Amino acid sequence: MLPLDTRPLFPLERQTLLELLGSLDAADWAKPTVCPGWDVRDVTAHILNDYLRRISGSRDEYGGAVFDEGETLPAYLTRVNDEFVRAMRQCSPPLMIDLLAHLGPQLDLVWAATDLTGPAHLNVSWAGPGTSPAWLDIAREYTEFWVHQQQIRDAVSRPGADDRSLTHPVLVTFLHALPFALHDRIRPRGTAVRFEITGPAGGHWMAVSDGTSWDLTSTHIEDPAASVRMDQDTVWRLASRGITVETARQRAELHGDSELTEAATALLAVVA
Missing domain, CATH: 1.20.120.450 (dinb family like domain)
Structure with missing residues (x-):
């Protein structure tokens, strides 16, 4: 974490x-x-x-x-x-x-x-x-x-309250749902999923497998097994279910292991 x-x-x-x-x-x-x-x-x-x-x-x-x-x-x-x-x-x-x-x-x-x-x-x-x-x-x-x-x-x-200082911590917090979203996708130790968020409040993170579970890190890893690229508006709406998973996937760029990208784009950061 x-x-x-x-x-x-x-x-x-x-x-x-x-x-x-x-x-x-x-x-x-x-x-x-x-x-x-x-x-x-x-x-x-x-x-x-x-x-x-x-x-x-x-x-x-x-x-x-x-x-x-x-x-x-x-x-x-x-x-x-x-x-x-x-x-x-x-x-x-x-x-x-x-x-x-x-x-x-x-x-x-x-x-x-x-x-x-x-x-x-x-x-x-x-x-x-x-x-x-x-x-x-x-x-x-x-x-x-x-x-x-x-x-x-x-x-x-009335758009607003969306500058980087207020929004970036929201996105980082929501990405802590990524390892759990991947929890039933078992992969060898060192397997990585890159999640990139575009926009002023964005950045990139990695979920890395230890062979049984996943952990979130900001460390760059070459050649991830899968990658997801979404804009910041799509990410927070997906995580809070303001939009559907299907809509979020349509707005995203997905590459690599389809099982991993499918799981990553279903991340949920609310109780449901």
């Missing part, structure tokens, strides 16, 4: 979000987003729910999750996220903006007090089984907020 510290980015991302939300009119708040059944107001409420959930769980160590009998994690998240969003429809957009501005700095303090090398409070399931490092958990939360802001921007046709 390639560790990164996204903690300084939360206030910057939040400021761009608050400026965006403060500029919206009533019609903008009601515009549909890529999230099924949710408009701009609903996605904003969902971001607020994420703030509340992480402060309660990570700062206050409050385990309030109650699963229905036989309910899986994805089903639980879908249910409670929808319940919160529906309840928040009684609250005004200005109130939600105030709450985000009030709670955001409190969440920043939670991250600042976290040992990045320690275990995650919430494991990142899409990066593989087992205990995740805290830095990856925090980076996952950063991508969550950034992606939802982009979904709002798409809905109201």
